[in-house]
Amino acid sequence: MSTETEKTNDDRRKYEFRKVIEELQEYEGSGTQLVTIYIPEDKQIADVVAHVTQEHSEAANIKSKQTRTNVQDALTSIKDRLRYYDTFPPENGIVIFSGAVDSSGGRTEMVTKTLESPPDPIESFRYHCDSNFLTEPLEHMLADKGLFGLIVLDRREANVGWLKGKRVEPVKSASSLVPGKQRKGGQSAQRFARLRLEAIDNFYQEVAEMANDLFVPKRHEIDGILVGGPSPTKDEFLDGDYLHHELQDTVLGKFDVSYTDESGLYDLVDAGQEALSDQAIVEDKNQMEEFFENLHTGEKATYGFEQTRRNLIMGSVDRLLLSEDLRSDVVIYECPNGHEEYEVIDSRHTTPDHECSECREEGEVQDREDVIEHLMGIAEQRGTETIFISTDFEKGEQFHDAFGGIGGILRYSTGV
Numbered sequence: 557m558s559t560e561t562e563k564t565n566d567d568r569r570k571y572e573f574r575k576v577i578e579e580l581q582e583y584e585g586s587g588t589q590l591v592t593i594y595i596p597e598d599k600q601i602a603d604v605v606a607h608v609t610q611e612h613s614e615a616a617n618i619k620s621k622q623t624r625t626n627v628q629d630a631l632t633s634i635k636d637r638l639r640y641y642d643t644f645p646p647e648n649g650i651v652i653f654s655g656a657v658d659s660s661g662g663r664t665e666m667v668t669k670t671l672e673s674p675p676d677p678i679e680s681f682r683y684h685c686d687s688n689f690l691t692e693p694l695e696h697m698l699a700d701k702g703l704f705g706l707i708v709l710d711r712r713e714a715n716v717g718w719l720k721g722k723r724v725e726p727v728k729s730a731s732s733l734v735p736g737k738q739r740k741g742g743q744s745a746q747r748f749a750r751l752r753l754e755a756i757d758n759f760y761q762e763v764a765e766m767a768n769d770l771f772v773p774k775r776h777e778i779d780g781i782l783v784g785g786p787s788p789t790k791d792e793f794l795d796g797d798y799l800h801h802e803l804q805d806t807v808l809g810k811f812d813v814s815y816t817d818e819s820g821l822y823d824l825v826d827a828g829q830e831a832l833s834d835q836a837i838v839e840d841k842n843q844m845e846e847f848f849e850n851l852h853t854g855e856k857a858t859y860g861f862e863q864t865r866r867n868l869i870m871g872s873v874d875r876l877l878l879s880e881d882l883r884s885d886v887v888i889y890e891c892p893n894g895h896e897e898y899e900v901i902d903s904r905h906t907t908p909d910h911e912c913s914e915c916r917e918e919g920e921v922q923d924r925e926d927v928i929e930h931l932m933g934i935a936e937q938r939g940t941e942t943i944f945i946s947t948d949f950e951k952g953e954q955f956h957d958a959f960g961g962i963g964g965i966l967r968y969s970t971g972v
């Protein structure tokens with residue numbers, strides 16, 4: 557698979573997860589009866605079953621009969637789901653949601669959902685029982701895009717790692733033999749200073765090597781590098797051009813951080829928050845610039861469901877642009893005279909009637925599908941890349957509100 561196809565699949569997966577999470581967030585239980593279980597990939601399924609069995613017997617102590625029954629039913633459903641797995645969960649783990657949720661007319665409805673292989677690994681086992689499902693850890697995985705390199709250093713130690721989305725991943729560390737500022741008796745001051753500078757230089761080289769080993773192979777995917785540490789260490793390190801020149805160009809900034817152990821990597825992410833959030837949407841911003849420029853000056857842009865769809869089918873779309881916040885369905889109608897027409901509606905609304913615009917006959921509903929799934933499906937067949945656009949910046953918001961969140965940059969003008 558090419559990286560682009562991988563990225564599209566990744567985006568699609570994230571979109572599918574986001575949809576399920578939004579659905580789960582809507583649910584509420586009348587009591588503390590909605591159960592969520594996060595299972596990391598290295599947790600044995602048998603242990604999880606044992607845990608759930610234990611919770612089931614403890615639930616017998618719940619005073620309210622209704623809540624007790626609901627919790628036990630949820631746990632039974634979860635145990636049923638766990639039967640589908642062998643020794644360990646699939647890659648990155650699984651999350652199971654189960655419980656009796658409030659539905660219309662004071663009734664309840666049993667809901668059980670399993671999410672396999674989330675975008676990031678589940679870090680720890682969690683059992684959660686509340687009046688809502690626990691979705692925050694999954695939301696975090698989806699919240700931010702981006703891959704960033706992290707380096708923290710002073711003259712004694714250094715740590716390098718990744719920031720993947722919101723997750724910090726420490727990878728390697730080094731410590732130096734740089735002598736302190738106090739020289740021993742008998743050493744000449746000059747010689748001592750020279751040796752000390754040499755040792756510092758050697759350590760910077762060692763840190764750069766460690767960073768290069770980690771980041772250079774990924775240099776085309778990295779969105780930027782943050783460097784942290786006390787002054788003047790981080791400045792000396794950057795000004796001395798120790799890093800591979802291609803990495804040097806991606807440094808987003810240097811930040812004051814007091815610790816240079818693993819915890820320093822987390823401090824660095826906090827300190828660099830602004831630079832990070834700007835950078836995470838840089839790609840989206842560039843896409844929007846290009847889209848609006850093409851819209852104003854040329855004809856190599858399209859928007860709206862109908863036009864974008866037609867261009868996609870013609871194979872003229874270079875990049876399909878979809879707003880991350882787009883939540884619509886497309887309904888496909890066919891009238892008795894065989895005219896096929898489409899209507900885009902809010903996902904939460906019921907399917908409306910449709911009068912054929914050509915012959916005024918009533919159209920019969922053929923299908924109702926998520927608009928994003930529908931357009932991405934065509935894009936995949938035509939080899940068109942799909943890009944999701946955040947609404948966290950002005951033009952992204954404008955794209956969603958004024959252009960319906962659907963558009964494309966064309967390879968050539970089609971007049972459609």
Ligand SMILES: [Zn+2]
Nearest residue numbers: 891895912915
């Ligand atoms: Zn018709």
